[in-house]
Amino acid sequence: MTESPMVLVINSGSSSLKFAVYAMERRHPLLSGLADRLGLEGATVSFKDESGKTVRDLKEPTHAYALDAVLEEFAARDWSGSLAAVGHRVVHGGERFSSSVLVTPDVLVELEAISPLAPLHNPPAVLGMRVALARLAVPHVAVLDTAFHQSIPPSAYLYAVPMALYRDYGVRRYGFHGASHRFVAGEAVEMLGLDRAGHGLVIAHLGNGASATAVLNGRSVDTTMGMTPLEGLVMGTRSGDIDPGALIYLARRTGWKWDDMDTLLNRRSGLLGLSELSNDCRELEAAASSGHAGAQAALEVFVHRLARHIGGLAMSLPRLDAVVFTGGIGENSARIRSMAVRRLKPLGLSLDEQANLRMVGGAAGIISEGNRPVAAVVSTNEEWMIARDTAELAGLTRSQ
Structure with missing residues (x-):
């Protein structure tokens, strides 16, 4: 048994369950892993320390057997008595949640109601919570x-479509990668x-999924x-911004249905679609x-879109x-x-070539010359942010 309370972080996907275990005095997990191919033959679970x-x-x-395998590993390491709380990553909180929240039956109902906004992500997250709640009598x-972006003003989150679509169906911009942006903002x-x-x-x-956020005094x-x-940005297999008129045109010319469009924009586009080679940068x-x-064209479009959005x-x-x-x-x-930095010269940025080359593999620091503004690299740690929020709401640490 460890001396420090431990937090289990769970990220449930439709066919996977990613996890990490933190002792609250350290930012790096004691144990992490992935249960993969859930719902399919050949499902496995990996453990890394x-x-x-x-x-x-x-x-x-199944998700239940995946979590059971994690708990069996806890028992084998004599950690069972040290687990104090569980944190769950949830992609979409709609407008209801502007911060992390203790999981209650009412919260589960609300997250299920939001599921149509993220049909691929929220249902498995709720399933993971239900499975974990049934097995672990600790705070979840x-x-x-989306919570970090609830500070965005209406001028930035409203689409220029009839307001009834916002009122009746929640059609607006929500933003994602909130835990990463919040962590990196504090570190920067x-x-x-x-x-x-x-x-x-x-x-x-910037990763297979990519987004950029403006942060003012710690708020998105x-x-x-x-x-x-x-x-938004070009991503590994996602298109990012595209003229909706192009999709209307394609639907009329090809007869593609909505599922076809979904596959096109989410799985066949981005760096993969542009390069016709790979989604791996x-x-x-x-x-x-x-x-x-x-490949050259894909990288040029990726960076052009990035600089324009920045x-x-x-x-x-x-x-x-x-x-x-x-x-x-x-x-x-x-x-x-x-x-990217070379394209951002109008903002006053000038690249320090040698510093830029050094900032890889977890190195953090400034990669530009001159004073303000600067270009910098910071390593994200979304799982630690989830663990920290969980520990705070579970009463294991003081508010930071």
Whole structure:
């Protein structure tokens, strides 16, 4: 048994259950892993700690058996008595939730009611909560991706469509990646020595999913993702912004149905669709360096869209102190950062080539020359943010 209370962080997907275990005095998990191929043959669960990684077959390919496997690992490590709370990542909280919340029967009902806004993400999250609640008699906390963006004003979240669609169906921009943007905003303020009550940041969370957010004094005031995580930047397989008229045209010409459009925009577009090669930025960078035209085009479009959105988000702020890169691509691709910062010269940014090359593999720091604004890299830690919120709401730590 560990001396410190432990928090289990769960991220339930439709065919997976990702987890991490934190002792509250440290930011890095004691144990993490993934149950994969749930609902399919060959489901497995992996466990990773400082000693390495192990993979086991699941008895049955269900979320319940996946969680049972995690709890069996707890017992084997003599941790069962140390588990004090469980935090659950939930993608969509609608307008109801502006912060993380203790899970109650009423909260579960409300999250189920919101599920039509995120039909691929919320149902498995609620399922994961129900499974965990049935097995673990400790406080459970829902940490919602959309909550951080509830401070965005109507001028930024309303679409220019009839207001009845907002009132009756909740059609508006919500924003996502909230835990990451919130964590990185706090880290950037500390690293750059900014005034917590007087700063402006644009944070670019770049990975297979990508979004950028304008943060004013710790609060989100504008963001690129919309009613769903499809809007905004070019992503691995998602299109980001596209003229709705193009979709109307395609539907009329091809006879495609809504499910076809969903597949096109969410699974066949983005870097994959542009390059006709891969959605992996590392593979595309290597191919572009070898002269692959599709890879080169994909990276150019990715960066052009990124720079354009960063510039737009900067106009949502009364001041700009820093542009901060994070996420798998943002933290590790010196090439993408270099291309982006060069396009952001009108904002007063000038790249420090050597510093930029050093900021990979978890390194954090400034990659630009001059004073304000600066370009910087900060490693995100969404799971730790979920664990911290969970510990606070469960009464394990003081508010930070």
